[in-house]
Amino acid sequence: MDLKFSAADEEFRAEVRGWLAANVPDPALPSGDTAEGFAAHLEWERRLFDARWAVVSWPAEFGGRDANLWQWLIFEEEYWLAGAPQRVTQNGIFLLAPSLFEFGTPDQQRRVLPKMASGEQTWCQGWSEPNAGSDLAAITSRATRDEPAGGWRLHGQKTWTTRGAFCSHLFGLFRTNPDAARHRGMSYLLVDLDQPEITVRPVERLDGDEGFAEVFFDGAFVPDDMVLGTVDEGWAVAMATTGSERGLTLRSPGRFLATAAKLVELARTRADVADTALHDRISQAWIDAEAYRWQTFATVTRMVEGGHNGADISSENPAGSSMVKLFWSELDVRMHELALDLLGPHAELVDGDLAQWMKGFEFSLAGPIYAGTNEIQRNVVAERVLGLPRR
């Protein structure tokens, strides 16, 4: 056991901190889940990319720095602590990219990754359908063979597609073999959304942003070389992606440590010093954020010693990532509820500086739902971690 970062990692932290201090937008950008905010965020993503901070853990040839897993976690801690903008590229760089590194051909990696890192192409996730939410294997959207064109024609509908109204590309699951059993016969396809056979309808979210979209496919085309992994075996690729979504990549500890730090600051001016119950909740939020940090460090130690590099962060134990998702999603709700308690009658404000808390609260409420509801995650923990019988 050695709980100190190496000198190289500390130097990396200092460099990240210095660059962010000089470059993080002030005032903060408008929400990236609106048309106006999305464009502003893409400019920020481009600045990150030009300074090679967009995807630190990726190989240099794709725009990264070959940073190790520790440095990636350090980057995340510093990024959120500096109050830097939400990543509108996140579903590409954190969800699709780990699967591309694991399952993609060298050609797919070359064509997709650099443009994803720079924000030139933006990716949304096409999984849920009107009748397939928690039960993802119930999807019915299909891809049929177009032999002369050398690819697949898509039919059906995806829904709850985050930033679908603004993104240029979609990765999703489609049935390529209608005769196969539930979890078989699906393929993982990489779709260019700029086609007349695709209709995207924005859907206003709980927080008022047009962050959701429904995506309708009416014969849109995907060439054979944009199938990720093997045809009919997309489920395995998708499961790798959900591991990233629940665990290390999408929601790393840095984000929650930053919220806890902001709560402590908010309490300095807003909390009655005599209100011990309130202070106890703040202390507990901090302890929980620390617990997530150190639990992650234990996970990363195992991954590093198992031979994982910085880019390959999707191979984490999927059942372990279910525990992680339960923990951070519920912590996030508790922290935002606490912030609203601190704000009292100002909690309902959605203008000015305090708006971030109501906005954050609304967003935190999505956490126990997306990436597999927490009820599903509890089943996974019970069955695959504890060994309780499925039925």
Place this chain on the structure above:
Amino acid sequence: MRFAFSEEQLEFAQATRDLLAKECTPAHLRAAWSNATGRSEGAWSALVEMGVTGVLIPESSGGLGLTEVDLVLLLEETGRCALPEPIVDTALVAAPESWVRIDETAACVLPESPLAVWADTAAVIVVLAADGVRVIRREDVTLAQRRSVDGARRLFDVTVPDHVAPIAPVAAAARAFRRGALGTAAQLLGLADQMIEMTVGYAREREQFGVKIGTFQAVKHHLADARVKLEFARPLVYRAAWSLKQQDAAASTHVSMAKVQAGEAALLAARVALQCHGAIGYTTEYDLHLYMKRAWALEKAWGDTTWHRRAVGRALRAGGDQRKGS
């Protein structure tokens, strides 16, 4: 950064687990509940034989010369079996400071834990107070026995003669407190794990409505919550052990975080275990209560959850973000 134990540390813990699986079974615990001392017959001498009481003592003084990091997993094992022995008071607190010989035991008294456990069989009573540490031979204090909900824990009110002066400064008392709280946190992890494991075993076998009760989501979700709580308690306990070893300036806060998370994990595991067992768990014929009652006692010992959470809060308000720069 490497947040994992070494092969040797894991082997040491496994050896302790194997030993205690033989020497501290539920039958041994039941015997301790009804015997004269509340203590195990063979487990303690076997642990002393292994050198456990001298783990933190330098090799030059007859100990193993190891650290809190080496000891923490082993303490978790003593929690898993609800070992009825003063291992925290002795091996973690008194022996490293030479307040007790390694073939004797100690019983600690402090404002946050005013009742001395297994004091009648201890060689010395260690009193941690605001003005320092007093160490008194047991025959020089007055003991009045009290009963614990955990029948193995023999509790005593201790009256120390007025003329006894501190033999070690406040800093030593603070160090002793940190170690005692860490050791108790580690035992709480083991207890939580034990209760979850027992309950999973039961839910895999017990049938109602024609199926194993472990197939019901209501049961699964209770147990998943307990498992998640434990998952996010362990790392803070191991990190606190490291901070103690390093004499980190924030070690005291790290220990408090550990005690909070471990105490909460053990209480939730106890609650879930009882609920999922149903009426059988509510009997003393079934073994669950042996572990549950120990968890209830230890969550309150060496500073309860609220005490430690407030200690973290004071540090937070005084120091802000202690993560910066590390």
